[in-house]
Amino acid sequence: MTTAAENEILVRTGPGTPMGELFREYWIPAAMSSELKADGDPMRLMLLSEKLIAFRDTNGKVGIMDHRCPHRCASLFFGRNEEGGIRCVYHGWKFDAEGNCVDMANVPPHQDFKHKVHAKAYPTRERNGLIWVYMGKRKEPPPLPEIDMNLVPAERCDIRFTQRECNYLQGVEGELDTSHVGIMHFGLQAPTDFQTRANNTRYAVSNRTPEYKIEETDYGHIYAAYRPGEPGTTYWRFGQFLFPFWTMPPINDMATNVLARAYIPMDDTHTMIVALVQKGAYGARDGQTNADNIPGASQNYPYLPNTTDWYGRWRLKLNKRNDYEIDREMQKTRSYTGIEGVQMQDQAIQESMGEILERGHEHLAPSDIMINKVRRQLIKAAQSHAKDGTVPVSVDRPDLYKNVRGGQMLAPNDVDWLEAYRRELDSHPWQSVGLKAAAE
Amino acid sequence: MTTAAENEILTRVGPGTPMGEFMRQFWIPALKSDEVKADGDPVRLKLLCEKLVAFRDSSGKVGIMDHRCPHRCASLFFGRNEEGGIRCVYHGWKFDTEGNCLEMANVPPHQDFKHKVHAKAYKTVERNGLIWVFMGDQANVPPLPDLEANLCPAEQMDINFQMRECNWLQAVEGEIDTSHLGFLHYGQATPDTASRDINAYSMINRAPEYVAQDTDYGLIYGAHRPGRKADELYWRMAHFMFPCWTMPPLDTLQANVSARGYVPLDDENTMLVFLFKNDIRPEEDARERAERAGGWDFNYLPNTTDWLGRWRLRENKANDYLLERDLQRNFNYTGIRGIILQDQAITESMGEIVDRTFEHLAPSDMAVARTRRMLLRAVQEYQDTGKLPALAANPKLARGVRGGAFFAPKATDWQEAYKGELAQAPLEQRIAHPQAAE
Numbered sequence: 001m002t003t004a005a006e007n008e009i010l011v012r013t014g015p016g017t018p019m020g021e022l023f024r025e026y027w028i029p030a031a032m033s034s035e036l037k038a039d040g041d042p043m044r045l046m047l048l049s050e051k052l053i054a055f056r057d058t059n060g061k062v063g064i065m066d067h068r069c070p071h072r073c074a075s076l077f078f079g080r081n082e083e084g085g086i087r088c089v090y091h092g093w094k095f096d097a098e099g100n101c102v103d104m105a106n107v108p109p110h111q112d113f114k115h116k117v118h119a120k121a122y123p124t125r126e127r128n129g130l131i132w133v134y135m136g137k138r139k140e141p142p143p144l145p146e147i148d149m150n151l152v153p154a155e156r157c158d159i160r161f162t163q164r165e166c167n168y169l170q171g172v173e174g175e176l177d178t179s180h181v182g183i184m185h186f187g188l189q190a191p192t193d194f195q196t197r198a199n200n201t202r203y204a205v206s207n208r209t210p211e212y213k214i215e216e217t218d219y220g221h222i223y224a225a226y227r228p229g230e231p232g233t234t235y236w237r238f239g240q241f242l243f244p245f246w247t248m249p250p251i252n253d254m255a256t257n258v259l260a261r262a263y264i265p266m267d268d269t270h271t272m273i274v275a276l277v278q279k280g281a282y283g284a285r286d287g288q289t290n291a292d293n294i295p296g297a298s299q300n301y302p303y304l305p306n307t308t309d310w311y312g313r314w315r316l317k318l319n320k321r322n323d324y325e326i327d328r329e330m331q332k333t334r335s336y337t338g339i340e341g342v343q344m345q346d347q348a349i350q351e352s353m354g355e356i357l358e359r360g361h362e363h364l365a366p367s368d369i370m371i372n373k374v375r376r377q378l379i380k381a382a383q384s385h386a387k388d389g390t391v392p393v394s395v396d397r398p399d400l401y402k403n404v405r406g407g408q409m410l411a412p413n414d415v416d417w418l419e420a421y422r423r424e425l426d427s428h429p430w431q432s433v434g435l436k437a438a439a440e
Numbered sequence: 441m442t443t444a445a446e447n448e449i450l451t452r453v454g455p456g457t458p459m460g461e462f463m464r465q466f467w468i469p470a471l472k473s474d475e476v477k478a479d480g481d482p483v484r485l486k487l488l489c490e491k492l493v494a495f496r497d498s499s500g501k502v503g504i505m506d507h508r509c510p511h512r513c514a515s516l517f518f519g520r521n522e523e524g525g526i527r528c529v530y531h532g533w534k535f536d537t538e539g540n541c542l543e544m545a546n547v548p549p550h551q552d553f554k555h556k557v558h559a560k561a562y563k564t565v566e567r568n569g570l571i572w573v574f575m576g577d578q579a580n581v582p583p584l585p586d587l588e589a590n591l592c593p594a595e596q597m598d599i600n601f602q603m604r605e606c607n608w609l610q611a612v613e614g615e616i617d618t619s620h621l622g623f624l625h626y627g628q629a630t631p632d633t634a635s636r637d638i639n640a641y642s643m644i645n646r647a648p649e650y651v652a653q654d655t656d657y658g659l660i661y662g663a664h665r666p667g668r669k670a671d672e673l674y675w676r677m678a679h680f681m682f683p684c685w686t687m688p689p690l691d692t693l694q695a696n697v698s699a700r701g702y703v704p705l706d707d708e709n710t711m712l713v714f715l716f717k718n719d720i721r722p723e724e725d726a727r728e729r730a731e732r733a734g735g736w737d738f739n740y741l742p743n744t745t746d747w748l749g750r751w752r753l754r755e756n757k758a759n760d761y762l763l764e765r766d767l768q769r770n771f772n773y774t775g776i777r778g779i780i781l782q783d784q785a786i787t788e789s790m791g792e793i794v795d796r797t798f799e800h801l802a803p804s805d806m807a808v809a810r811t812r813r814m815l816l817r818a819v820q821e822y823q824d825t826g827k828l829p830a831l832a833a834n835p836k837l838a839r840g841v842r843g844g845a846f847f848a849p850k851a852t853d854w855q856e857a858y859k860g861e862l863a864q865a866p867l868e869q870r871i872a873h874p875q876a877a878e
Binding site for chain 1: 619622646647782791795796801805
């Protein structure tokens with residue numbers, strides 16, 4: 001049971017909120033490198049309910065700062081990005097990517113006080129195609145988390161941003177609930193429908209009522225759903241939660257499933273999903289397509305054109321305003337939801353709960369054990385942080401994020417679940433996963 | 441430094457708020473005369489967070505009153521404007537422009553109590569194309585201020601209304617901050633025609649210094665920088681006048697008969713009332729510069745009957761003012777076409793009500809800072825003692841208040857220089873109009 005007060009702690013991430021302050025201790029993926037060009041247009045960026053502006057200066061350095069000029073609060077969105085900084089068009093004050101005021105153009109030299117003025121800029125890093133921002137209070141930010149898929153060159157990773165019109169936690173919880181796969185995504189499918197697909201998803205439909213193992217970790221939580229596989233084996237679906245908003249769901253066999261998905265609050269009712277997926281993780285034959293032609297299971301999500309609005313980036317063409325173009329005939333005969341696309345189905349069902357889910361209305365089942373434990377863990381961490389500034393160990397241990405994976409597999413019945421997990425990871429090191437696909 | 445509490449006082453203008461009550465002690469420009477026609481459609485009018493209805497009766501008199509019929513609060517927007525008054529369509533009660541109930545059509549004569557019922561109507565005056573309203577104590581209505589730009593005959597003046605989607609004070613503050621001219625409007629213009637265009641000195645030196653002085657109508661201030669020769673200064677003089685007027689230096693002081701009122705519709709929407717003598721035009725040589733700035737043109741959306749439906753601009757915050765980044769890189773400092781729009785964009789971009797605790801004011805913001813202090817003092821004094829700035833009761837104090845640019849010897853005191861320049865200005869605009877209060 002999650003109370004209304006607990007729900008408030010969980011869902012609010014603006015400045016000064018317990019969860020918002022906890023999230024600000026971590027590095028946050030802000031944009032794709034390709035979204036910003038040197039001396040290009042400044043970009044509106046909403047993160048944790050803060051209105052920010054992002055730009056890339058002449059030298060390629062990325063600046064992310066409060067969108068308001070510190071002089072009289074005019075928006076730097078209208079600014080001129082040129083010659084090593086962004087210049088407010090109101091009075092010509094200019095700021096470098098770190099927020100230093102480098103020119104106070106309307107003030108005579110003897111009255112100049114540019115060394116005392118700073119734009120509210122946040123430290124940024126760029127790594128393998130992803131721009132990160134640190135919105136916390138430390139003078140020296142912690143190291144970037146060593147998420148496998150952000151440690152490989154950009155050409156080995158698909159980076160995809162998608163906006164979801166609901167609170168971040170609904171997105172996270174959708175990933176911590178593997179039993180919906182056999183219902184929402186494949187509810188009308190039989191095991192025999194999975195022929196060419198190079199994974200074991202068929203067992204998720206031969207038995208749709210798994211049981212669970214779960215354990216708290218230094219980085220968050222690991223859990224696995226289990227049910228019978230082939231004779232003598234168990235079919236496992238592992239999933240991960242990593243602080244503060246990362247998940248690793250079992251999209252495919254663990255051997256290839258090197259991916260991570262972050263659910264980043266833009267504000268309390270809009271979320272940016274940042275998916276980092278090893279090229280080839282869906283299987284060399286499968287790629288981003290649906291090799292079995294399972295109705296509704298395509299992996300293709302057309303975007304609306306990006307706009308410069310605060311909520312204008314990476315919106316999907318199918319969205320809540322058009323009911324995701326639900327097809328009732330398809331729902332009757334071919335696909336459980338009648339909505340095309342696995343991610344669209346997730347999007348529809350999570351947004352359908354309302355912008356901020358009222359958790360007091362729920363009735364959690366044993367299948368929701370991971371959701372429940374992660375909520376407890378987040379609340380506890382936010383409260384400890386609010387009380388005395390204690391941060392989870394994961395803030396300062398980037399290595400904890402390395403070699404963590406979700407995925408599915410068959411394992412002999414007599415092998416312990418975590419032992420099976422470790423063996424599978426060791427047999428398929430993340431560094432080499434997908435190399436062949438990338439080469440092709 | 442403006443605190444959050446001070447910002448609340450400065451920006452909130454609804455009934456009962458300190459600033460709202462203060463503003464109600466002054467006449468407020470409400471509409472253009474041509475917005476209401478005799479027996480024409482009632483107009484929804486929002487002012488100081490009050491929902492009003494405006495109409496012109498059969499004899500041409502303008503009525504402005506609470507939009508709710510005093511009977512059962514149906515909106516008089518749906519009313520019938522006919523035969524000397526507005527009639528509520530619900531039960532046929534009829535009111536004249538002063539709010540008197542003329543008829544109580546659904547009540548039998550022996551039960552009639554129309555002499556006891558009044559619509560909440562405000563006093564109005566019409567002068568040279570502008571309709572004014574007084575929303576303070578209706579038993580003590582002061583005379584209209586002798587605002588030069590509203591004393592000139594209507595045919596000499598352009599009156600433009602423009603809605604701005606932000607708080608009134610951040611719009612006002614855009615006018616008492618003359619140094620932005622050299623950036624926001626003329627940042628990519630060069631002073632190559634300096635000998636012919638007085639504005640060019642704002643491009644030769646874009647970092648002026650300032651002086652300011654409180655007055656009995658508000659504040660006068662001037663930005664100064666080097667003039668044509670070593671012993672001369674180039675001045676750009678401007679004013680703030682209670683409660684929401686500015687006289688920015690659009691031209692030379694001698695030519696610049698203009699005023700801009702920033703009238704709060706509510707806390708987050710403002711009507712710019714721009715009065716200017718219509719012979720103010722850029723000189724030939726300044727044409728290229730005017731083009732770089734984007735000129736004075738703007739486009740309206742069609743007016744609607746919505747509370748916030750009047751005088752909206754086609755380029756607005758919903759479409760980022762049709763910002764063109766290529767234009768910004770190569771030709772015009774903002775990439776936004778038009779001086780009005782550039783001001784509109786930049787003041788709206790601060791948020792609907794700017795959080796002034798985030799600011800860092802510079803010496804160039806002297807008039808901004810002093811105007812805030814003055815407003816806070818005046819509001820506090822009115823609350824404590826009921827005393828108002830002298831202008832409220834003495835309309836003559838609004839005379840001779842002009843913004844504008846001029847040259848003066850360095851040795852001359854700046855206020856003397858201003859008076860000297862004003863003395864040379866054509867005086868016909870300052871001859872009291874028959875309707876002006878004397």
